[in-house]
Amino acid sequence: MFIIDFDDTLFDTHGFKQVLTNLPEDLYKESEKIKNFLFPETISFLEFLKETNQPIVLLSLGEDNWQKMKIDITGIAKFFHSIHITAEDKELSVSKILNDFTAEKDIWFINDKIEETKKIIQHFPSLKPILKMSPRWPEEEYKLSLMPYFSSLIEIQQYVKQQIK
Numbered sequence: 001m002f003i004i005d006f007d008d009t010l011f012d013t014h015g016f017k018q019v020l021t022n023l024p025e026d027l028y029k030e031s032e033k034i035k036n037f038l039f040p041e042t043i044s045f046l047e048f049l050k051e052t053n054q055p056i057v058l059l060s061l062g063e064d065n066w067q068k069m070k071i072d073i074t075g076i077a078k079f080f081h082s083i084h085i086t087a088e089d090k091e092l093s094v095s096k097i098l099n100d101f102t103a104e105k106d107i108w109f110i111n112d113k114i115e116e117t118k119k120i121i122q123h124f125p126s127l128k129p130i131l132k133m134s135p136r137w138p139e140e141e142y143k144l145s146l147m148p149y150f151s152s153l154i155e156i157q158q159y160v161k162q163q164i165k
């Protein structure tokens with residue numbers, strides 16, 4: 001099973017924010033540009049995960065309407081068994097997700113934020129973290145986290161492929 005983050009993991013939030021000059025007023029005005037900011041390999045990555053026949057869950061932190069809008073416009077909702085958006089810490093959502101999928105043994109947690117992922121793994125040590133590097137943090141910090149980290153979804157796909165065979 002895969003629990004995947006949205007911003008800066010599947011979607012180039014960092015890049016998108018740079019085209020917005022007047023936050024937050026521009027966010028809704030610029031909404032038609034949203035679909036251009038999926039990472040180029042996001043769809044093929046989600047197709048790959050789907051072919052593993054394991055549940056895929058989206059877990060996104062942020063304001064509900066805005067997150068939903070981004071997820072809708074990018075057209076990726078169809079890949080997920082469920083979509084969880086939370087304005088609070090992700091721990092509560094993870095515990096709900098794990099309750100929904102008690103039969104799952106290997107649970108991958110794919111995220112860009114180092115500290116958030118560390119906290120989740122402390123709470124749920126059976127989860128297998130995979131970090132996708134975001135330009136917000138230097139590579140050194142990813143290295144120091146001692147969790148597997150990659151610069152692209154293509155590399156994450158190769159890693160997952162190796163791990164699940």
Ligand SMILES: [Mg+2]
Pocket residue numbers: 005006007008009111112113
């Ligand atoms: Mg993120």
